[in-house]
Amino acid sequence: MTDTTSGFGTGFETLAGARSSTTEGGVGTSPERPDGVLKVTGDFAYASDLWRDDMLWGVTLRSPHPHARIRGIDLTEALTLPGVFAVLTHEDVPGRKTYGLEHQDQPVLAIDTVRYQGEPVALVAADHPEVARRAAARIAVDYELLEPVTDAVAALAPESPQVHAAGNLVRHVKVRRGDRTVRGEVVVSGDYEVGMQDQAFLGPESGLAVPDGLGGVDLLVATQWLHVDQRQVCSALGLRPDQVRLQLAGVGGAFGGREDLSMHVHGCLLALHTGKPVKMVYNREESFFGHVHRHPARMHYEYGADRDGRLVHATVTIHLDGGAYASSTPAVVGNAGTMGLGPYEIPNVEVDCFGAYTNNPPCGAMRGFGSVQAAFAIEAVMDRLADAVGLDPVEIRVRNGFHEGSVAPTGQVVDSAAPVAELMQRLQAMPLPPGGAELDLRRLPGGVSNTTHGEGVRRGVGYAVAYKNVGFSEGFDDYSTARVRLFAAGGVPMVTVHTAAAEVGQGLVTVEQQIARTELGVDVVVLAAKDTQVGSAGSSSASRQTYVTGGAVKAACESVRRLTLTMAATRLGRDVDDLRLEHGDVVDRTGGTVVALADLLGDAAVEDTVEWRHRTTYPIDPETGQGDAHVQYAFAAHRAVVDVDVELGLVKVVELACTQDVGKAVNPQAVVGQIQGGSTQGLGLALMEEIQVVDGKVTNPSFTDYLIPTILDVPPMPIEVLEYADPHAPYGVRGVGEAPTISSGPAVLAAVRAATGIDVRRVPVRPEDLTGTR
Amino acid sequence: MRVTVTVNGERRTADDVWEGESLLHVLRERLGLPGSKNACEQGECGSCTVYLDGVTCCACLVAAGQADGREVTTVESLGDAEALHPLQRAFVDAGAVQCGFCTPGLLVAAHDLLARDPDPEDSDIREALAGNLCRCTGYEKIIDAVHLAAERMAAPADGGAR
Ligand code: FES
Ligand code: FES
Numbered sequence: 001m002t003d004t005t006s007g008f009g010t011g012f013e014t015l016a017g018a019r020s021s022t023t024e025g026g027v028g029t030s031p032e033r034p035d036g037v038l039k040v041t042g043d044f045a046y047a048s049d050l051w052r053d054d055m056l057w058g059v060t061l062r063s064p065h066p067h068a069r070i071r072g073i074d075l076t077e078a079l080t081l082p083g084v085f086a087v088l089t090h091e092d093v094p095g096r097k098t099y100g101l102e103h104q105d106q107p108v109l110a111i112d113t114v115r116y117q118g119e120p121v122a123l124v125a126a127d128h129p130e131v132a133r134r135a136a137a138r139i140a141v142d143y144e145l146l147e148p149v150t151d152a153v154a155a156l157a158p159e160s161p162q163v164h165a166a167g168n169l170v171r172h173v174k175v176r177r178g179d180r181t182v183r184g185e186v187v188v189s190g191d192y193e194v195g196m197q198d199q200a201f202l203g204p205e206s207g208l209a210v211p212d213g214l215g216g217v218d219l220l221v222a223t224q225w226l227h228v229d230q231r232q233v234c235s236a237l238g239l240r241p242d243q244v245r246l247q248l249a250g251v252g253g254a255f256g257g258r259e260d261l262s263m264h265v266h267g268c269l270l271a272l273h274t275g276k277p278v279k280m281v282y283n284r285e286e287s288f289f290g291h292v293h294r295h296p297a298r299m300h301y302e303y304g305a306d307r308d309g310r311l312v313h314a315t316v317t318i319h320l321d322g323g324a325y326a327s328s329t330p331a332v333v334g335n336a337g338t339m340g341l342g343p344y345e346i347p348n349v350e351v352d353c354f355g356a357y358t359n360n361p362p363c364g365a366m367r368g369f370g371s372v373q374a375a376f377a378i379e380a381v382m383d384r385l386a387d388a389v390g391l392d393p394v395e396i397r398v399r400n401g402f403h404e405g406s407v408a409p410t411g412q413v414v415d416s417a418a419p420v421a422e423l424m425q426r427l428q429a430m431p432l433p434p435g436g437a438e439l440d441l442r443r444l445p446g447g448v449s450n451t452t453h454g455e456g457v458r459r460g461v462g463y464a465v466a467y468k469n470v471g472f473s474e475g476f477d478d479y480s481t482a483r484v485r486l487f488a489a490g491g492v493p494m495v496t497v498h499t500a501a502a503e504v505g506q507g508l509v510t511v512e513q514q515i516a517r518t519e520l521g522v523d524v525v526v527l528a529a530k531d532t533q534v535g536s537a538g539s540s541s542a543s544r545q546t547y548v549t550g551g552a553v554k555a556a557c558e559s560v561r562r563l564t565l566t567m568a569a570t571r572l573g574r575d576v577d578d579l580r581l582e583h584g585d586v587v588d589r590t591g592g593t594v595v596a597l598a599d600l601l602g603d604a605a606v607e608d609t610v611e612w613r614h615r616t617t618y619p620i621d622p623e624t625g626q627g628d629a630h631v632q633y634a635f636a637a638h639r640a641v642v643d644v645d646v647e648l649g650l651v652k653v654v655e656l657a658c659t660q661d662v663g664k665a666v667n668p669q670a671v672v673g674q675i676q677g678g679s680t681q682g683l684g685l686a687l688m689e690e691i692q693v694v695d696g697k698v699t700n701p702s703f704t705d706y707l708i709p710t711i712l713d714v715p716p717m718p719i720e721v722l723e724y725a726d727p728h729a730p731y732g733v734r735g736v737g738e739a740p741t742i743s744s745g746p747a748v749l750a751a752v753r754a755a756t757g758i759d760v761r762r763v764p765v766r767p768e769d770l771t772g773t774r
Numbered sequence: 775m776r777v778t779v780t781v782n783g784e785r786r787t788a789d790d791v792w793e794g795e796s797l798l799h800v801l802r803e804r805l806g807l808p809g810s811k812n813a814c815e816q817g818e819c820g821s822c823t824v825y826l827d828g829v830t831c832c833a834c835l836v837a838a839g840q841a842d843g844r845e846v847t848t849v850e851s852l853g854d855a856e857a858l859h860p861l862q863r864a865f866v867d868a869g870a871v872q873c874g875f876c877t878p879g880l881l882v883a884a885h886d887l888l889a890r891d892p893d894p895e896d897s898d899i900r901e902a903l904a905g906n907l908c909r910c911t912g913y914e915k916i917i918d919a920v921h922l923a924a925e926r927m928a929a930p931a932d933g934g935a936r
Binding site: 030032033035036037038039040041042043044045046048049051128130199200201202203204251252253255281283284285440442443448504505506507669670672673676677678679680681702703704708709710711712714716717 | 792794795802803807808809810811812813814815816818819821848849850852853854855858862863865866867869871872873874875876877878881897899900901903904905906907908909910911912913914915916917
């Protein structure tokens with residue numbers, strides 16, 4: 001077996017009375033995922049697998065230029081190609097011609113200007129994908145090239161050309177706390193830079209739009225949030241929600257990249273125009289242009305401490321390049337601004353975080369959402385400060401780290417567990433991997449390429465901490481809806497759970513079943529298709545679904561349980577408070593069966609639909625950034641061990657250990673999966689992943705040139721999971737998915753610095769940064 | 775053109791195939807076998823891994839015409855819901871499946887590995903699966919799954935390979 005351990009530490013006892021002992025496969029266990037067998041047999045229907053006999057294929061013509069005026073579009077040559085059914089431009093968009101998550105600034109199809117390379121200009125539907133592609137190539141677009149704005153800092157200077165009429169500033173978040181004239185005795189400062197990362201989910205953007213013959217349309221699509229899609233599609237098509245029905249098709253990963261629309265409106269437009277089902281599937285190159293990316297960042301950090309290494313002040317400026325359209329840039333700026341000082345107590349702070357429009361690819365949501373970029377700077381500065389005052393990297397974090405009761409730079413009190421010190425100390429106590437990689441050359445930097453037999457290889461160890469807000473912040477009405485139905489069929493009690501929460505791979509479907517089993521004591525839990533026939537579940541992002549949709553399913557189950565027990569009490573003349581549901585029966589206090597659920601229910605069903613909200617958050621003050629903006633914080637920490645071939649600049653991560661507090665591990669196996677997957681994406685950003693943009697153009701839109709970690713790049717990942725229940729959250733859960741993506745990269749960078757002695761300040765780190773040949 | 779292939783033991787014919795179509799496209803769109811995945815169509819991700827005359831390859835890099843008259847084996851032939859192959863069962867049990875888009879290709883590649891080496895070390899597994907990208911799992915549970923399948927296949931009598 002692998003040389004990896006995954007342990008679960010002993011946190012506080014779980015709160016909130018999870019009744020997992022009564023039913024197998026409930027909360028706290030790792031039952032088989034309901035889509036597992038389908039996925040290993042090839043029978044699971046991903047969005048790109050959908051098919052109708054008479055369907056057409058849709059393709060998108062995209063702008064080759066990052067900034068241009070459109071003088072005219074000639075469709076004649078495209079329309080005359082046999083097999084072509086429709087060629088559409090912005091003139092064919094019947095409703096609102098622009099859309100967007102926060103600002104509706106993005107054209108469905110370019111109107112008179114294109115603002116980024118890859119912006120959709122026209123659509124084609126044809127009977128074969130190649131015919132559609134050839135027709136698209138015959139569309140003649142007359143572009144007048146404009147100078148692109150390509151630098152997010154320069155974009156905010158008054159003399160910069162404007163990407164949008166209202167100016168290039170998307171949002172400026174200020175955080176001010178304490179006395180800004182107070183300075184620490186020991187001060188370190190520096191400029192840090194993070195490149196543009198891609199979500200690189202494996203399942204390409206795809207969907208199938210099916211016209212209903214009555215002017216409406218059904219859209220099956222891979223997405224993260226059905227209802228926000230529905231709202232935007234309705235607006236663009238000028239249709240009512242009952243005319244635009246969405247259903248989740250199988251999703252091949254998401255990581256933020258499916259929060260914005262991709263083919264949604266385009267597919268529906270073509271379907272409504274042709275009266276036929278239309279399938280659209282992006283290939284990998286198009287996928288790089290078909291979704292937003294992680295914001296590249298330029299950051300100036302200055303931290304000051306006293307001689308004992310206690311933080312005194314921080315002055316920080318962050319610039320995030322939002323690209324051509326807003327997407328979720330305002331919220332990313334909000335996160336990077338309010339969370340951008342790390343999980344450390346700092347009495348005097350001044351943060352300015354800017355998001356700018358440019359003619360670079362649009363950026364928006366990606367796992368870690370603003371916190372990832374900041375962590376590279378924060379953790380580097382903390383290490384330098386440790387050096388300056390003579391502490392080790394663990395001790396400086398222990399000394400300054402948040403604990404319950406700490407006050408964040410926004411003034412918000414951290415009102416549940418914040419075990420930064422324990423996470424660090426547990427990491428330090430984990431055994432280090434042995435040296436002697438020479439046993440197997442494949443474990444050295446360069447690996448199977450056989451570039452070294454150990455000469456020039458130096459080892460380094462580095463640490464980093466992450467914290468991340470869970471759920472949507474700053475006063476957003478962040479809720480989920482669950483419909484739960486308890487019934488009996490063939491003498492067996494069953495539950496149906498219906499939510500619109502997108503399963504993107506994380507295993508939410510398993511969690512929904514587990515919660516229903518625990519709350520209703522019923523083994524068989526059927527999940528209804530994820531669609532817009534039930535209320536919104538919010539987005540599968542922000543580490544929020546187990547918390548929020550989990551909360552909704554729990555609340556709906558509790559309601560159904562109350563109704564069922566009341567029915568039993570009334571019918572049997574019992575006191576309702578003496579009754580419980582267990583193992584498919586109504587039982588009394590002694591656990592003795594009062595009545596079998598199937599007998600009680602007969603042909604009747606008990607059903608309820610519940611909208612559930614986490615506690616309220618509040619906007620921040622626009623001048624000071626003060627306010628209770630966040631729902632909950634998640635904490636993780638990493639220790640990276642790397643070997644660096646200092647002659648070639650090649651890095652091999654030897655081990656990536658993680659400790660994380662998850663509040664309550666609803667599904668321990670899925671928790672470990674999230675941590676390992678998230679850690680790997682952070683490793684990728686640290687060492688290899690960057691969309692390279694030159695003069696507004698992407699130079700590496702392929703998996704040949706955009707590298708994501710392979711199985712050879714990823715080391716063993718020992719994990720310790722802590723479970724300090726959050727009393728505000730259902731079962732005490734704390735969002736899991738994002739925190740590991742935040743600290744793993746900074747830990748790798750710290751280890752690279754330790755191995756090489758080179759103060760690397762830009763990620764991803766390139767070989768030439770380590771060999772001095774740049 | 776017409777393309778005839780023996781897929782999973784069955785002779786299949788596709789008509790009106792455009793010369794530029796890949797074997798992957800023909801399998802997925804013409805023969806009703808979408809199990810092999812289309813994550814990159816550039817030969818970089820391994821999600822389309824199939825056997826062609828017993829040798830693993832990326833179906834997206836094989837022109838459909840090149841496969842004419844040859845034998846193709848896809849993930850669909852490994853096992854079905856009633857009778858999973860031990861590798862399929864191990865991937866589910868070990869938590870090696872998240873979104874699952876990489877899974878069919880990984881299963882075929884791991885199947886090929888275990889046929890050559892029934893008890894591989896970690897490093898052997900990493901080397902053998904290096905052409906298969908997974909964005910969700912960080913690969914650790916995939917390694918666990920291959921070991922688990924190897925163990926169960928070595929000792930089928932103990933009922934491990936359900
Ligand atoms: S789809 Fe064939 S290698 Fe990626
Ligand atoms: S499980 Fe999603 S790509 Fe591997």
